[in-house]
Amino acid sequence: MHKLPKLTARHVDPRTYPPGVAYMDGQYLPIQEAKLSVLDYGFLHSDATYDVVHVWNGAFFRLGDHLERFFRGMSELHMSIPYDTAQVTEILHNCVALSGLENAYVEFICTRGTSPEFSRDPRDAENRFIAFAIPFGSVANKEQMERGLHLAVTDVLRIPPSSVDPTVKNYHWLDMVKGLYAAYERGADTAVLIDVNGNVSEGPGFNIFAVKDGVVSTPNLSVLLGITRQTIVDLCAEMGLPCHAQDIAVEDLKSADEVFVTSTAGGVMPVSKIDGQPIGSGEVGLLSERMMALYWQLHADDRYRSVVSYPGATDQ
Numbered sequence: 001m002h003k004l005p006k007l008t009a010r011h012v013d014p015r016t017y018p019p020g021v022a023y024m025d026g027q028y029l030p031i032q033e034a035k036l037s038v039l040d041y042g043f044l045h046s047d048a049t050y051d052v053v054h055v056w057n058g059a060f061f062r063l064g065d066h067l068e069r070f071f072r073g074m075s076e077l078h079m080s081i082p083y084d085t086a087q088v089t090e091i092l093h094n095c096v097a098l099s100g101l102e103n104a105y106v107e108f109i110c111t112r113g114t115s116p117e118f119s120r121d122p123r124d125a126e127n128r129f130i131a132f133a134i135p136f137g138s139v140a141n142k143e144q145m146e147r148g149l150h151l152a153v154t155d156v157l158r159i160p161p162s163s164v165d166p167t168v169k170n171y172h173w174l175d176m177v178k179g180l181y182a183a184y185e186r187g188a189d190t191a192v193l194i195d196v197n198g199n200v201s202e203g204p205g206f207n208i209f210a211v212k213d214g215v216v217s218t219p220n221l222s223v224l225l226g227i228t229r230q231t232i233v234d235l236c237a238e239m240g241l242p243c244h245a246q247d248i249a250v251e252d253l254k255s256a257d258e259v260f261v262t263s264t265a266g267g268v269m270p271v272s273k274i275d276g277q278p279i280g281s282g283e284v285g286l287l288s289e290r291m292m293a294l295y296w297q298l299h300a301d302d303r304y305r306s307v308v309s310y311p312g313a314t315d316q
């Protein structure tokens with residue numbers, strides 16, 4: 001296990017956007033100084049796993065769940081870093097504390113790294129750990145949150161689980177980018193991809209939920225098991241609402257009473273149109289609104305928060 005470096009008092013450069021702080025190759029850096037070798041296989045082959053957790057009002061939300069997913073992903077990809085969970089936790093806290101951000105988007109990454117002799121054997125590479133905290137961002141902007149997102153269900157196939165395990169968070173996003181361009185051509189805000197059986201899978205950075213006759217459902221195949229998705233499953237259980245992880249046919253999504261998408265980047269985000277057709281009344285649904293409110297209320301719940309200790313802050 002490596003020793004963590006001491007914190008240095010370098011400030012965020014106010015001229016940089018987004019402002020933020022990174023941890024890379026054993027040191028904390030202003031975000032604009034965190035640069036990767038072009039020989040890193042994370043860059044050359046998208047050979048990496050990562051996670052994104054957020055900080056809201058000065059506290060991480062469900063950090064333990066994000067860490068667990070990240071460490072499992074590394075193990076599935078035969079990667080290892082010289083830090084244990086407690087040390088990664090400390091690094092993430094420090095990035096946020098040094099950035100001073102009260103609401104942050106915190107990404108942590110393990111790339112395959114570089115090989116001493118540029119060997120093509122992944123076992124020769126020295127895996128690299130990177131983390132950074134930047135301002136909180138959302139899949140949906142303010143206007144889209146108010147009117148509901150407009151989705152396009154594209155015929156782009158999400159990379160099948162037999163090729164790339166979607167439960168290991170990854171950067172294999174060319175299918176997502178293809179979906180986005182197809183969606184923009186159709187005047188939509190963002191895309192939904194389909195799975196190998198033609199059912200709904202997920203979109204660029206989010207899981208999707210349909211509500212029909214009071215029953216909530218979300219795809220289970222060809223998706224990342226999102227932490228926000230899990231929060232909705234937990235909320236449904238608390239509310240006594242049936243919630244099923246199951247196949248959703250494209251027609252069933254389009255004829256749902258309500259549809260919403262979920263992501264760490266934005267939380268619960270309503271959908272009001274799919275392929276140009278209104279969902280339900282075409283307004284943001286009542287259950288979607290309730291889920292959004294409950295989701296943000298949960299951020300004050302001690303079961304899920306880990307408070308960041310900012311330099312100079314006094315104990316509350």
Ligand SMILES: Cc1ncc(COP(=O)(O)O)c(C=O)c1O
Pocket residue numbers: 052202203204205206207223224225226227228229262263264265
């Ligand atoms: C492909 C994909 N699906 C789903 C999600 C939502 O996951 P989470 O709720 O853990 O942010 C993400 C998040 O970035 C994602 O990249």
